[in-house]
Amino acid sequence: MRRIAFINEKGGTCKTTLAVNIAAYFAEQKGLRVLLLDLDTQGHAGKSLGVDVRSLSRNIFHFLLDEAVRLEEVVQATAVSNLWLLPSYKDMSEFPTAIASNPRRFHRLLERLDSPDLSDYDALIFDAPPSMGLTTFNILVAASEVVIPVALTYLALDGCAEVVETVQRVAREHKRGELRITLVVPTLYRKTTLADEILAKLKAYFPETLSKTPLAFNVKLDEAQSHGKTIWEYAPSSRGAEMLASISEELLAATAGTAYLGRAGGMI
Secondary structure: OEEEEEOOOOOOOOHHHHHHHHHHHHHHHOOOOEEEEEOOOOOHHHHHOOOOHHHOOOOHHHHHHOOOOOHHHHOEEOOOOOEEEEOOOHHHHHHHHHHOOOOOHHHHHHHHOOOHHHHHOOEEEEEOOOOOOHHHHHHHHHOOEEEEEEEOOHHHHHHHHHHHHHHHHHHHHOOOOOOEEEEEEEEEEOOOHHHHHHHHHHHHHOOOOEOOOOEEOOHHHHHHHHOOOOHHHHOOOOHHHHHHHHHHHHHHHOOOOOOOOHHHHHOO
């Protein structure tokens, strides 16, 4: 089973857009059974799939904190075949405080996912919050792969370097030797001199794991989310769908990309 986390500590990098649509591509286009785990307090992954996360009595927060809550009680079916959602909402903001005194606080998600109920899934996709707090550390400990979306702005390079260093540290300190960066996806691409310069820097630092397809601005992607639909449901013939299909295929094919580059801290 692949366990893929979409992580960037900065907001506005298209992290949720990638996580939701790639999960849907794996599920509907490739026939994989996929569980999308939303761990962001905004619940945007669920909202992007048309799920009213505000009305749910239980979500991933309750599953993580209460061992009496079973996975099947929280998982939501979606309109996409083979895709299920473990939703989140504002309750997740309390998770770091609620688990802070637990000596296994970094491993809570991993331990809760150690369930025979997950044996039916081919892939787990984690949508992380835009921060490097306890929730994101739980995701890194539970995942085996990391996808880093990087908006093509100057300061985003600094954020990308920090994610690389954090992945290294989690792999080392929590003995997660299988954890690796599978794909780095340039996002919000526009044909400008600055964007191309940043893209060149990313190619130099991630020669094997940089996505060949940058995710450019596309209005259909925003429209799809506003309607609670994936791009495949809303505009399957659009340029947005074409770009996401290419990125999804790259991720699907990735099996052993270079894990991380030690000099990433000097990226900018």
